[in-house]
Amino acid sequence: MIYDRLKMRGQENFKKIYKEFQDIPFTHERIGGSLNKLTAYNMIVADGRFNEYIIPYRPLDNLDALLKFLELYGKVIVKLVSGSYGQSIILVEQYNDYYKLSEGQKSVLANKHDFLAFINKLVKNGQFVVQQYIKSRTLANAPFDIRVRLVKNREGKWTIVKIYPRVGDINAIATNIASGAAMKEWDIFFKNNFPHEDFEKTNQRLQKFSIEFSRCFQEMIKDNLDDIGLDIAIDSNMKFWLIEVNVNRVATSFIEFEVAEHAIPYAVSLVRKRYK
Template sequence: MGKLGKHIFMQKYSNINTVLPDTEAATKSNIFNMISKYDSLYLKPDEGTGGRGIYKITKTENGFVLRGGTTSRNYKTFDALYSSLHKFLYKNKYVVQQGIDLLKHDGRSFDIRVMVQKNRNGQLQTTGIIGRLAKPSKIVTNFHSGGTPLKIDTLLKSHLRGADRTNFIKKIKALGREASIVLGESYRRKKAFGVDIAIDSNMKPWILEINTGPDMSIFNSLKDKTMYRKILRYSRF
């Protein structure tokens, strides 16, 4: 399944459907209806990885702004915007997703990757959690697109204190595991899941997507290798 297939599958589960952003096939009518409801949208390749090919649409007083990579273009009407989008939507299968007002650190957006792996008994456990801080000029946080990996504790320090921060991190870890258990119902042979979680400005977590072939190398970028060693150990089960 691509992003849309996974979203539709997970929507059936009441324990996580309230933290799934609105996601649809990127048709003209779906994009129009969603930009009428939300301040911003993301266009993502249905089967893309690494943050490649992602665009952001933002509503403004004068029309719309389309950002991709480090470039942006302004459009006065939706038809003018869609005319530009159609060039790549025609060639590739895309999804359109509700934009989340991401929490920021030093003025830069970040999201969270939670690694969930099966233990020697085949049970899913959270084995790693890391933050990904976007470059100032970029709309994506992905490690391979220039995002900076940081300890989640560092990223949350200016938003939560002491026990509140500790408990919030536990909550995010548990959500990553719960979402992996749900998707694992369809991917029974998979031994690892990489759950991408956004936190909005109201501190609500959102499951952006789940990678069924997660890259472990991002965890090796941290100075403390404890988490990375644990992930490597679990990858052998």
């Protein structure tokens, strides 16, 4: 059994390796690469069971759609459907005749003409999605989201390996570790930032959602997954919003042992099933 952590199946320069190993079973057979965010959101909405967690979104295929979203929500996120590591995450805010565009830790103000020209150029160069901006901020106003890291265990059931908040710079939008955000301890973070809320209750609600969602997502996607990382925003009403589902080479930094504790018995269980 091969535990395919690198997930390069389908990539030209790895074809030889996968061919060489074709007689050995793998823990999953999915073609490598990030999930297209638009495809994933559409799939979840079509399924219908988790619509309350889906941030209002639409493909950025025309400027009217973006202007309408801005009118509706005031602040929106524009992002690449297949972006990674928090790259190309743009926050757009409208102030009367002006638009504020922020990316990374930098912001610019633009009039409508320049703003539309900028967006036009974006749309020509890649596929983007526009989404309501969810204010998921710490008491000190730094952006955060919660990463729930799941793997399959020896029974083939999704199990949570770690829940960790990721806190970005106060001037940043994205909370990816690769963009400089920090990993925090979930319980301490919660008590510091939501002092009037019940940690146990929220933690249970988060765990229940993550496990049920992963089980159902596996049914939706059909590919046999072995790794999931959910990015979840929490707004000021304690509502959870699903920012992204990660299934490709999901980070294991600092939790290598915890991942292996389940991933290895899972791989062994697949061998047993195959040769019993």
